[in-house]
Amino acid sequence: MRIKMTVASLLAATMLAGAGTAQAETLRLLTWGSYAPEELIQKFEEEYPDIEVEVTFSNNEEMIAKLRATGGAGYDLAQPSHDRIYAAQLEYEIYKPLDLSKINTDAMQAKLLDGVKANTTIDGEVYAVPHQWGTSGLMADKTKAPDFKGWDDLCDPQYKGKTSMRLKRTILLGTAFAMGEDPFAAYSDLEKYQQILDKVADKLIECKDNIKAYWNSGDDLSAMMLSGEIVASETWDSTAYKLYDQNQNIVFIPPETGALAWIDTFAIPAKGKADDAAYKWINFVLQPENVTIMSASTGAIASVKGAKDLLPEDKKAAVNAAFTDADIDNLKFFANIPPGVEDMEGRTLEKIKAATGG
Amino acid sequence: MLRFPGGGLMLQKDFRRLAMILLFAPFALWIALLVVLPHIGMIRLSLREKVAPRVYEFGFANYLDFINEPIYWNTLLRTGSMSLLVTALALLIGFPIAYYIAKLASNRTRGALFLICLIPLWVSDLIRAFGWILLLRETGVISSFLQWAGIVNQPIEFLYNDVTVIIGLVYTVMLFMIVPLVSTLDGMDNSMIEAGYNLGGNGFTVLRRIIVPYAMPGIVSGCIVVFMLTAGSYLTPILLGGKNSSWFTEQIYNQFITRFNWEAGAAFGILLLLFTSTVIWLGLKLSGQTLANTVAKS
Numbered sequence: 001m002r003i004k005m006t007v008a009s010l011l012a013a014t015m016l017a018g019a020g021t022a023q024a025e026t027l028r029l030l031t032w033g034s035y036a037p038e039e040l041i042q043k044f045e046e047e048y049p050d051i052e053v054e055v056t057f058s059n060n061e062e063m064i065a066k067l068r069a070t071g072g073a074g075y076d077l078a079q080p081s082h083d084r085i086y087a088a089q090l091e092y093e094i095y096k097p098l099d100l101s102k103i104n105t106d107a108m109q110a111k112l113l114d115g116v117k118a119n120t121t122i123d124g125e126v127y128a129v130p131h132q133w134g135t136s137g138l139m140a141d142k143t144k145a146p147d148f149k150g151w152d153d154l155c156d157p158q159y160k161g162k163t164s165m166r167l168k169r170t171i172l173l174g175t176a177f178a179m180g181e182d183p184f185a186a187y188s189d190l191e192k193y194q195q196i197l198d199k200v201a202d203k204l205i206e207c208k209d210n211i212k213a214y215w216n217s218g219d220d221l222s223a224m225m226l227s228g229e230i231v232a233s234e235t236w237d238s239t240a241y242k243l244y245d246q247n248q249n250i251v252f253i254p255p256e257t258g259a260l261a262w263i264d265t266f267a268i269p270a271k272g273k274a275d276d277a278a279y280k281w282i283n284f285v286l287q288p289e290n291v292t293i294m295s296a297s298t299g300a301i302a303s304v305k306g307a308k309d310l311l312p313e314d315k316k317a318a319v320n321a322a323f324t325d326a327d328i329d330n331l332k333f334f335a336n337i338p339p340g341v342e343d344m345e346g347r348t349l350e351k352i353k354a355a356t357g358g
Numbered sequence: 359m360l361r362f363p364g365g366g367l368m369l370q371k372d373f374r375r376l377a378m379i380l381l382f383a384p385f386a387l388w389i390a391l392l393v394v395l396p397h398i399g400m401i402r403l404s405l406r407e408k409v410a411p412r413v414y415e416f417g418f419a420n421y422l423d424f425i426n427e428p429i430y431w432n433t434l435l436r437t438g439s440m441s442l443l444v445t446a447l448a449l450l451i452g453f454p455i456a457y458y459i460a461k462l463a464s465n466r467t468r469g470a471l472f473l474i475c476l477i478p479l480w481v482s483d484l485i486r487a488f489g490w491i492l493l494l495r496e497t498g499v500i501s502s503f504l505q506w507a508g509i510v511n512q513p514i515e516f517l518y519n520d521v522t523v524i525i526g527l528v529y530t531v532m533l534f535m536i537v538p539l540v541s542t543l544d545g546m547d548n549s550m551i552e553a554g555y556n557l558g559g560n561g562f563t564v565l566r567r568i569i570v571p572y573a574m575p576g577i578v579s580g581c582i583v584v585f586m587l588t589a590g591s592y593l594t595p596i597l598l599g600g601k602n603s604s605w606f607t608e609q610i611y612n613q614f615i616t617r618f619n620w621e622a623g624a625a626f627g628i629l630l631l632l633f634t635s636t637v638i639w640l641g642l643k644l645s646g647q648t649l650a651n652t653v654a655k656s
Contacts, residue, residue, distance in 0.1 A: 061615045061616050061618075062615060064618060065614065065615050065618070068618070088618075090411050090412075091411045091412060091618070092412075093412075168616075208601055208602075211601060212515075212518070213517075213518045213600055213601060214601060216596065216597070220491075223495075227495075227496070227497040228497070229495070229496045229497055229515075339411055342616070342617050342618060343617055343619060346612060346613075346616060346617040346619075349612075350429050350604075350609070350612070351429060353601075353602075353604055354429045354432065354433065354602075354604055355602075356602050
């Protein structure tokens with residue numbers, strides 16, 4: 001009997017909640033884990049009581065897959081990385097052009113804004129503006145791998161069985177740079193790019209024996225690194241910063257050929273139903289006090305002016321331990337992925353995974 | 359109001375027909391909407407070739423791709439053979455357990471034993487895989503215990519290899535082997551076994567000539583379910599597998615999600631279905647069984 005009562009009251013509660021949302025506008029965010037901290041959502045809903053925020057956590061590939069499945073419906077604001085918009089929009093038409101007059105672009109760093117605009121303009125329409133940026137690079141335990149400095153050190157026999165990487169496109173690009181190639185320049189000449197990929201594949205197959213395991217998520221990477229099972233790995237900087245909090249010996253290392261930088265953006269799905277709310281959210285998270293809350297959660301740096309000063313103290317220490325100004329100048333921003341490259345890279349990754357040698 | 363002689367009878371007949379239709383409707387809808395339609399969609403998708411952005415043509419390119427790329431069919435064969443191994447291991451381990459539960463255990467303990475087999479299913483695949491990770495990793499429970507006991511003097515990595523994948527899979531599917539076996543063995547009259555011994559058979563002959571043939575429906579349906587579940591599993595091989603352990607479902611996921619190649623992904627899905635169906639058909643032929651007198655009976 002009591003169970004029945006509970007069920008009934010739960011039902012009633014859901015119905016009431018449903019009735020509540022029927023009047024208010026809903027902003028459906030499709031974003032990365034940690035990109036919508038609860039504190040910010042509450043603050044936003046207090047400022048705009050008629051908007052309710054719903055969050056779905058995802059990653060670049062799944063964002064595109066989800067929006068492609070519905071033709072751009074189901075979400076009102078998405079946050080793909082800057083290099084993953086152009087081809088996806090050309091192929092699947094999943095975003096709508098932004099109305100830049102509704103966005104406080106003055107707050108953004110001009111270099112990042114122009115970069116993203118250049119990457120995501122199709123037929124004169126801009127499809128994305130920058131939100132946060134960060135890098136992929138290396139991390140190492142300073143006490144056990146003091147000389148770690150380049151992508152190819154992951155394959156150094158002295159760390160045999162003690163390194164890790166994620167078998168995704170980042171490591172292909174990093175290894176190419178370490179071999180003295182410029183993969184981004186080769187994007188315009190796919191035959192040349194295939195040659196580079198073949199060289200990279202040979203190198204990474206040879207290197208396989210040196211790797212303990214390929215990591216799949218930040219969680220298994222953190223577990224391997226903190227337990228000391230590995231001493232160095234390819235990583236996102238934000239994961240390294242989180243580990244720095246727990247063990248000051250683990251630092252992020254921008255590779256000598258340059259850390260690979262990504263910019264996560266704001267883009268509005270083609271069939272989004274709450275554009276105004278989406279623009280309100282964009283401008284809301286650009287405000288300096290909200291930038292600090294956001295960066296505390298994401299570990300990434302905002303694209304607004306003076307963003308480094310807006311970082312929370314612990315993250316500021318980790319960033320300063322990792323980057324010098326020269327490292328920042330040396331950043332390699334991911335170039336737009338032209339159609340077809342994902343397939344080439346996919347084949348290369350499969351080849352590496354399937355190879356038993358090394 | 360019009361009345362016909364025998365109208366009551368007519369009405370009763372109509373009711374019966376209506377009841378039949380109503381009972382059949384959910385089944386038909388389920389098959390049509392959730393099984394047939396999606397597969398037709400997948401087949402259509404798999405026969406599309408991408409020639410340019412947003413331009414597609416009819417063709418078999420995705421299937422040809424599969425044939426021309428050894429990595430793909432090697433992975434499929436690997437997945438198939440490892441799934442067969444898992445099925446065999448599950449049968450070897452599951453049969454004695456099922457026999458004990460069905461024939462030797464008292465009524466009271468039987469329920470408890472069944473419950474113990476069921477409990478692992480109450481948590482999700484993901485959690486069970488993480489359980490194995492905690493046990494088997496280099497700094498995990500087993501490695502630390504062995505070091506503490508002085509059996510080994512340095513940490514051992516049990517994780518990230520094919521053996522781990524097989525252990526994890528056998529553990530995951532064991533119940534689906536045990537349940538059909540218990541239910542068939544349960545129906546076997548004990549006097550049949552006694553008669554076998556009375557006629558001079560030893561333990562092995564009784565097992566081979568009486569128990570196994572009787573349990574065949576359960577064995578076949580258990581093996582089919584276990585094989586299908588294993589070949590189609592995704593989480594366990596991904597999480598426990600190492601640098602070289604590819605699994606075919608991972609290829610399908612990669613085609614769909616990482617490479618945005620839904621056409622090839624759909625073709626791979628259809629191929630996996632055809633492959634597993636063929637293996638099961640072969641298995642039935644080789645063992646001289648049919649679906650009608652095994653699965654339908656157990």
